[in-house]
Amino acid sequence: xxxxxxxxxxxxxxxxxxxxxxxxxxxxxxxxxxxxxxxxxxxxxxxxxxxxxxxxxxxxxxxxxxxxxxxxxxxxxxxxxxxxxxxxxxxxxxxxxxxxxxxxxxxxxxxxxxxxxxxxxxxxxxxxxxxxxxxxxxxxxxxxxxxxxxxxxxxxxxxxxxxxxxxxxxxxxxxxxxxxxxxxxxxxxxxxxxxxxxxxxxxxxxxxxxxxxxxxxxxxxxxxxxxxxxxxxxxxxxxxxxxxxxxxxxxxxxxxxxxxxxxxxxxxxxxxxxxxxxxxxxxxxxxxxxxxxxxxxxxxxxxxxxxxxxxxxxxxxxxxxxxxxxxxxxxxxxxxxxxxxxxxxxxxxxxxxxxxxxxxxxxxxxxxxxxxxxxxxxxxxxxxxxxxxxxxxxxxxxxxxxxxxxxxxxxxxxxxxxxxxxxxxxxxxxxxxxxxxxxxxxxxxxxxxxxxxxxxxxxxx
Amino acid sequence: xxxxxxxxxxxxxxxxxxxxxxxxxxxxxxxxxxxxxxxxxxxxxxxxxxxxxxxxxxxxxxxxxxxxxxxxxxxxxxxxxxxxxxxxxxxxxxxxxxxxxxxxxxxxxxxxxxxxxxxxxxxxxxxxxxxxxxxxxxxxxxxxxxxxxxxxxxxxxxxxxxxxxxxxxxxxxxxxxxxxxx
Numbered sequence: 220x221x222x223x224x225x226x227x228x229x230x231x232x233x234x235x236x237x238x239x240x241x242x243x244x245x246x247x248x249x250x251x252x253x254x255x256x257x258x259x260x261x262x263x264x265x266x267x268x269x270x271x272x273x274x275x276x277x278x279x280x281x282x283x284x285x286x287x288x289x290x291x292x293x294x295x296x297x298x299x300x301x302x303x304x305x306x307x308x309x310x311x312x313x314x315x316x317x318x319x320x321x322x323x324x325x326x327x328x329x330x331x332x333x334x335x336x337x338x339x340x341x342x343x344x345x346x347x348x349x350x351x352x353x354x355x356x357x358x359x360x361x362x363x364x365x366x367x368x369x370x371x372x373x374x375x376x377x378x379x380x381x382x383x384x385x386x387x388x389x390x391x392x393x394x395x396x397x398x399x400x401x402x403x404x405x406x407x408x409x410x411x412x413x414x415x416x417x418x419x420x421x422x423x424x425x426x427x428x429x430x431x432x433x434x435x436x437x438x439x440x441x442x443x444x445x446x447x448x449x450x451x452x453x454x455x456x457x458x459x460x461x462x463x464x465x466x467x468x469x470x471x472x473x474x475x476x477x478x479x480x481x482x483x484x485x486x487x488x489x490x491x492x493x494x495x496x497x498x499x500x501x502x503x504x505x506x507x508x509x510x511x512x513x514x515x516x517x518x519x520x521x522x523x524x525x526x527x528x529x530x531x532x533x534x535x536x537x538x539x540x541x542x543x544x545x546x547x548x549x550x551x552x553x554x555x556x557x558x559x560x561x562x563x564x565x566x567x568x569x570x571x572x573x574x575x576x577x578x579x580x581x582x583x584x585x586x587x588x589x590x591x592x593x594x595x596x597x598x599x600x601x602x603x604x605x606x607x608x609x610x611x612x613x614x615x616x617x618x619x620x621x622x623x624x625x626x627x628x629x630x631x632x633x634x635x636x637x638x639x640x641x642x643x644x645x646x647x648x649x650x651x652x653x654x655x656x657x658x659x660x661x662x663x664x665x666x667x668x669x670x671x672x673x674x675x676x677x678x679x680x
Numbered sequence: 681x682x683x684x685x686x687x688x689x690x691x692x693x694x695x696x697x698x699x700x701x702x703x704x705x706x707x708x709x710x711x712x713x714x715x716x717x718x719x720x721x722x723x724x725x726x727x728x729x730x731x732x733x734x735x736x737x738x739x740x741x742x743x744x745x746x747x748x749x750x751x752x753x754x755x756x757x758x759x760x761x762x763x764x765x766x767x768x769x770x771x772x773x774x775x776x777x778x779x780x781x782x783x784x785x786x787x788x789x790x791x792x793x794x795x796x797x798x799x800x801x802x803x804x805x806x807x808x809x810x811x812x813x814x815x816x817x818x819x820x821x822x823x824x825x826x827x828x829x830x831x832x833x834x835x836x837x838x839x840x841x842x843x844x845x846x847x848x849x850x851x852x853x854x855x856x857x858x859x860x861x862x
Contacts, residue, residue, distance in 0.1 A: 376759035376764055380760075386783065399796050414820075416822075430806035431808045433813070434720060436716060436732060442803070452791050
């Protein structure tokens with residue numbers, strides 16, 4: 220492909236939108252995805268991901284009718300794949316908010332072509348995350364006990380001193396605010412789809428969803444303010460969410476969990492894994508839908524740089540954890556970390572180190588940052604590595620506790636494995652439906668970046 | 681019998697944001713005040729050209745955020761220290777330190793809802809019908825056209841004069857927008 224053989228300087232100076240499309244061309248290339256019949260690859264993908272979603276439903280149904288014992292968690296490892304998967308999915312979500320809120324406030328215009336899809340990904344990842352704690356409580360029909368609702372059957376209030384309750388508030392606020400941000404960002408583009416709709420059903424559906432948006436100057440004035448405020452609110456929110464998730468561990472007195480580095484370490488890891496997931500999805504989407512002129516190599520190059528930087532922070536955190544354990548002089552702390560590196564789960568630890576610390580080093584080279592195969596493979600390896608990071612933190616800290624007589628080795632059951640695969644299926648199904656029915660690139664934002672949109676200056680570099 | 685329709689205004693389509701900005705300035709200079717523009721993306725400088733003030737949404741969001749913080753503190757204090765005091769882990773019934781995370785989250789939650797609902801309220805949305813939707817050029821206002829509307833409420837409004845002015849400013853299509861009469 221012509222774009223892939225561009226030399227180094229061409230990538231850095233390349234505009235964010237290739238080939239100077241007109242405003243109408245931007246509208247038709249993005250709206251066309253929703254209006255045309257989807258490509259064959261879409262049908263194949265949704266068949267497979269739909270099948271896995273059914274597996275998820277079956278596994279959760281089996282759990283509810285049988286009991287949480289169908290998962291492999293048992294003493295001493297009371298938290299295992301369920302919480303690993305919860306933290307994994309919540310982390311994936313963080314890139315979406317980072318791209319849409321923090322990069323917006325920092326005026327990083329390259330976020331524009333990828334923010335919509337990344338926000339959608341955030342929402343779907345948080346939905347997948349929510350499944351695990353919800354079903355780990357064992358009786359999900361009693362999940363409302365987590366909320367401060369006066370109820371007759373429990374007769375008491377939730378414990379606001381517990382990080383687990385903070386987590387309920389953090390994750391539900393995050394899910395709600397992400398959904399609002401995503402929807403508000405989409406209103407003008409839904410109006411575009413409404414005005415292009417040829418048949419009645421589409422006109423009705425997009426008409427209803429766009430709330431009668433008419434792009435009036437009076438509208439835009441409040442709209443831009445609302446968007447700015449939401450970005451400002453989401454920025455501390457995204458940092459707070461993974462910090463509070465890390466409190467679930469850091470506030471406990473378990474060696475390996477009880478450390479103050481957890482909040483920044485978790486937030487950096489979340490952004491790292493989230494960007495890896497955005498890269499995986501965007502590399503596929505730009506190819507299947509021929510969006511190479513909107514999601515350019517410069518976008519991918521920038522995302523690879525973010526992965527390199529956050530990967531280094533994660534690597535630093537691993538080193539600090541070991542150093543703190545050694546320097547603390549606490550024999551339990553030392554044992555946990557020695558056991559991590561050399562014990563029965565050493566294979567998981569070294570997989571984690573390879574995927575999260577060694578693999579991203581390839582992004583020092585621009586040739587790697589702009590090579591689609593390298594990006595694709597590396598982003599998948601980073602996701603695998605970040606899953607292992609959570610597994611290592613949770614399971615290796617628990618499996619050998621203070622009493623050697625109660626030591627154990629956690630093995631997942633088939634239900635554990637199938638539930639996790641099912642949640643990947645749900646995530647992909649939701650993403651495929653999003654791509655099929657909603658505008659995957661923020662058209663109005665891309666248009667406002669084109670040269671023709673600025674009376675007095677050149678297109679944004 | 682009242683007539684079935686009455687004039688809502690005159691709408692003109694321009695091909696670029698520069699032309700729209702110039703036209704908006706010229707229309708205001710000509711003395712028109714009830715003007716609106718419809719654009720596919722926010723055009724910077726248009727607020728000023730149309731004489732619109734800065735949005736006041738921020739005050740509502742600030743108020744809602746403070747309400748969220750107050751509600752969260754009240755909830756945590758009343759449930760744990762008044763309604764059902766219970767010693768857990770030897771900690772006080774209520775203290776600011778462990779109340780921070782929930783207070784922060786509810787502040788953000790209330791403020792975010794206020795930003796979205798306030799934006800919709802100021803914009804009078806949802807409003808699924810608007811006379812300007814009947815204009816032929818409106819279909820492209822969410823695509824690549826930049827529309828300027830002079831409303832019939834303007835004291836100076838005269839359909840023919842408006843049409844002539846807008847044509848002289850380089851508008852492509854200029855049309856009369858009808859509204860279903862009351």
